[in-house]
Amino acid sequence: MNKKYIFERALLITYGLIVCFLLLKFEKVLKGLSVLIGVLLPVILGGAFAFLLNIPMSFLEKKISELLNKLNLKERTVFMISRITSLVLIIIIIIAIIILSINIIIPQVVQSFYTIVEKLPNTIKDIEKFLSENIKNIPLIEWFNTNMGKFDGSNAKMLNGISQNILGGAINITLGITTSIINAVLGLIISMYILLDKEHLKRQLKLIIHKISKDKHSNVISILKLTYYKLRKYIGGQATDATILFLMVFVSMTIFKMPYALLISSIVGVSAVIPIFGPFIGALISILIMFIGGYDNIVWFILLVIVMQQIEGNIIYPIVVGNSLGLSALYIVVSVIVFSSLFGILGIIFGMPLFGVFYEILSKYIKKT
Numbered sequence: 001m002n003k004k005y006i007f008e009r010a011l012l013i014t015y016g017l018i019v020c021f022l023l024l025k026f027e028k029v030l031k032g033l034s035v036l037i038g039v040l041l042p043v044i045l046g047g048a049f050a051f052l053l054n055i056p057m058s059f060l061e062k063k064i065s066e067l068l069n070k071l072n073l074k075e076r077t078v079f080m081i082s083r084i085t086s087l088v089l090i091i092i093i094i095i096a097i098i099i100l101s102i103n104i105i106i107p108q109v110v111q112s113f114y115t116i117v118e119k120l121p122n123t124i125k126d127i128e129k130f131l132s133e134n135i136k137n138i139p140l141i142e143w144f145n146t147n148m149g150k151f152d153g154s155n156a157k158m159l160n161g162i163s164q165n166i167l168g169g170a171i172n173i174t175l176g177i178t179t180s181i182i183n184a185v186l187g188l189i190i191s192m193y194i195l196l197d198k199e200h201l202k203r204q205l206k207l208i209i210h211k212i213s214k215d216k217h218s219n220v221i222s223i224l225k226l227t228y229y230k231l232r233k234y235i236g237g238q239a240t241d242a243t244i245l246f247l248m249v250f251v252s253m254t255i256f257k258m259p260y261a262l263l264i265s266s267i268v269g270v271s272a273v274i275p276i277f278g279p280f281i282g283a284l285i286s287i288l289i290m291f292i293g294g295y296d297n298i299v300w301f302i303l304l305v306i307v308m309q310q311i312e313g314n315i316i317y318p319i320v321v322g323n324s325l326g327l328s329a330l331y332i333v334v335s336v337i338v339f340s341s342l343f344g345i346l347g348i349i350f351g352m353p354l355f356g357v358f359y360e361i362l363s364k365y366i367k368k369t
Contacts, residue, residue, distance in 0.1 A: 042183050046190025053090055053191060054198070055236050061086040087195055094188075105262060112263040116293050123292050227357045234353040242272040245312045252304055259295060268305070272312065274348050275336055279309050331359065 037044070064082040073081075194201060209220050246269030253261035264286045271282025283305050290301050332352055339351025 042186035043190060045183055045187025046194060049187050049191035050194040050198070051231070052235065053094075054195060055232055056093075057086045057090050057195060060089055083196065087192065091192070105266070108262045109266060112260045116260070116289055119292060119294055123294070223357070223361065226360065227354070230353040230356050231350070234356075238273050238275075238349075241312065241317050242269045244316055245269050245272045245308065248308050248311070249305075252308065256300070256304070258290075258297075258301060258304075259293060260289060264289065268308070275332065275352055277336070277348075279313065283309065331355065 061082045064085050068078040246265050249268045250265035268282040271278040335351045335355035339347030
């Protein structure tokens with residue numbers, strides 16, 4: 001019997017057994033994967049940080065190399081200086097952003113948040129008063145008014161249990177934040193090593209793929225290049241677009257002397273990273289904050305937000321991001337819905353470029369056949 005035939009059948013049976021095992025022990029496999037991901041999380045974060053930081057770093061490295069080439073230096077010298085200088089500049093920018101956030105942005109945002117929280121009880125009382133005066137016979141309001149006046153031992157016990165749960169939750173959140181900070185710092189350190197030696201790592205990855213696929217011109221390489229191109233262009237464009245929108249809203253609110261300018265502009269800018277639904281979410285949260293904060297000219301604020309988002313959506317976004325994904329509006333909505341259901345917030349952010357890669361590969365395959 002042909003050895004190749006035996007090997008192929010044995011390989012097929014092995015794959016079948018592995019698939020059966022994964023299906024039968026699916027829960028244990030998921031637990032094992034979660035443990036493995038937890039262990040490798042700093043490395044995963046390092047790869048993610050390296051990918052994100054490589055976008056501005058490549059730009060800086062290219063510009064520095066162009067300047068150094070005019071000095072007629074050796075190619076290796078130009079490479080080393082531009083690589084190290086660009087990485088150092090990126091680190092300085094990150095540290096500057098962190099210091100700026102800790103000393104300026106975060107305190108102002110927290111102060112605005114506390115101001116809103118202080119005004120929240122009065123806002124609730126005003127709403128309750130309005131409802132009690134204008135809307136009669138609502139069961140929920142009647143139950144609320146009847147039962148809130150009764151405070152006995154069972155209520156005290158219930159509140160005690162709630163307070164214990166809140167305390168336990170606060171401890172878990174604190175531990176989670178500490179672990180996240182440690183993982184983030186380790187990930188950032190790992191990303192620096194990746195960025196310093198990215199060409200060598202790229203060659204190793206290509207060699208592994210060629211060995212596995214037994215193909216010098218593997219399609220896997222083409223798919224990875226396409227994915228990298230789509231993600232890089234999309235993430236860079238989204239970050240630039242969100243930054244411009246943040247500055248537009250902040251400057252506009254400052255000029256018109258509207259309160260909570262930094263908090264609102266931060267929310268609008270961050271929500272702009274989420275495609276399709278992000279601007280609407282940011283607008284609704286901002287309007288709610290201004291309403292709770294007791295801003296009198298809420299109509300003018302709503303008009304300001306609408307104008308800013310129209311400028312961003314119709315002028316800035318097409319210029320900055322453009323049609324880099326090659327997807328119609330229908331496919332964009334479908335990709336956001338599907339990937340958000342599968343992967344949550346990460347699916348919302350990265351679903352569009354990944355779907356764009358799938359769409360382009362499928363289009364090329366259909367055209368060939």
